Amino acid sequence: MDHPLLAPGIDGHTHTSFCPHGDRQPTRRYLERAVECDLPRLAITEHLPLPDGFHDPMGPFQCAMPPADLLPYLDEAEQLRAEFADHLEVLVGAEVDWLGSAQGGWHEATLAQLDSIWDRLAPEATLLSVHFIGGTIVDGNPDLSLAYAPGEPPDAYHLAYYDALDAALRASWTVGRRDLRPRRIGHLTLPRKFIRALPLAEPERVEERVLRLLERIAAEGLQLDYNTAGLDKEQCGETYLPAPYLQHALDLGIELVHGSDAHAPERVGNHRDVVAQTLRDA
Numbered sequence: 001m002d003h004p005l006l007a008p009g010i011d012g013h014t015h016t017s018f019c020p021h022g023d024r025q026p027t028r029r030y031l032e033r034a035v036e037c038d039l040p041r042l043a044i045t046e047h048l049p050l051p052d053g054f055h056d057p058m059g060p061f062q063c064a065m066p067p068a069d070l071l072p073y074l075d076e077a078e079q080l081r082a083e084f085a086d087h088l089e090v091l092v093g094a095e096v097d098w099l100g101s102a103q104g105g106w107h108e109a110t111l112a113q114l115d116s117i118w119d120r121l122a123p124e125a126t127l128l129s130v131h132f133i134g135g136t137i138v139d140g141n142p143d144l145s146l147a148y149a150p151g152e153p154p155d156a157y158h159l160a161y162y163d164a165l166d167a168a169l170r171a172s173w174t175v176g177r178r179d180l181r182p183r184r185i186g187h188l189t190l191p192r193k194f195i196r197a198l199p200l201a202e203p204e205r206v207e208e209r210v211l212r213l214l215e216r217i218a219a220e221g222l223q224l225d226y227n228t229a230g231l232d233k234e235q236c237g238e239t240y241l242p243a244p245y246l247q248h249a250l251d252l253g254i255e256l257v258h259g260s261d262a263h264a265p266e267r268v269g270n271h272r273d274v275v276a277q278t279l280r281d282a
């Protein structure tokens with residue numbers, strides 16, 4: 001995998017035993033799997049807790065760990081990083097949700113939480129993801145996606161999702177003198193998780209929106225999570241950067257980092273062969 005725009009030898013997006021919708025195997029198993037795959041580097045990027053009072057559309061503490069687990073998560077990740085240091089470079093990071101598209105001071109709450117732990121995170125292992133739009137979630141199930149705009153074609157929630165991501169990129173992430181904005185965008189085309197079940201009415205309009213976002217991402221020097229989890233989803237069957245977006249991202253010089261988005265140890269490093277082949281073809 002030595003494409004000039006692909007960060008080499010890393011799975012840059014993985015979860016842990018702290019993920020409520022993961023399979024709850026020990027985090028240690030994720031690291032052991034990375035070693036088995038001969039991966040030199042692994043980024044641990046657990047979902048940060050949602051702020052108190054934020055509505056989790058999947059049920060209480062389903063999308064992310066409870067706030068009380070945050071410090072134990074970091075403690076365990078740091079301990080494992082030290083323990084595996086001879087075999088694997090572990091980057092302790094986080095998947096940060098943009099919550100500013102919902103009403104309430106959620107972005108401020110996110111910043112306060114990030115500020116409190118920033119010194120313990122590897123900035124290059126921080127992901128910015130949008131899962132929540134207007135009180136619902138884009139990737140929970142097709143009904144919840146459509147709940148964003150009942151009766152309208154799926155285009156509505158795709159466009160709302162990209163608007164939310166655009167707002168996240170325009171927002172201030174500065175606290176004091178520190179810029180806490182995550183360095184990488186998680187699964188850019190996540191609304192396509194159910195694309196086979198919920199095809200777009202006007203795909204060109206959504207495509208145009210994504211291309212404009214890619215230009216912003218390039219201009220701001222952010223990386224993209226080349227996320228392969230969608231390949232295993234029945235209603236998706238593609239990476240979360242399908243052609244022609246992949247080619248456009250490469251043409252713009254955006255650096256890609258492979259992310260398996262493993263929620264179970266055996267998924268760590270999954271599809272790195274596909275990533276390598278796709279980039280050779282690109």
Ligand SMILES: [Zn+2]
Pocket residue numbers: 015019021047263
């Ligand atoms: Zn997850």
Ligand SMILES: [Zn+2]
Pocket residue numbers: 013014015095261
């Ligand atoms: Zn993830």
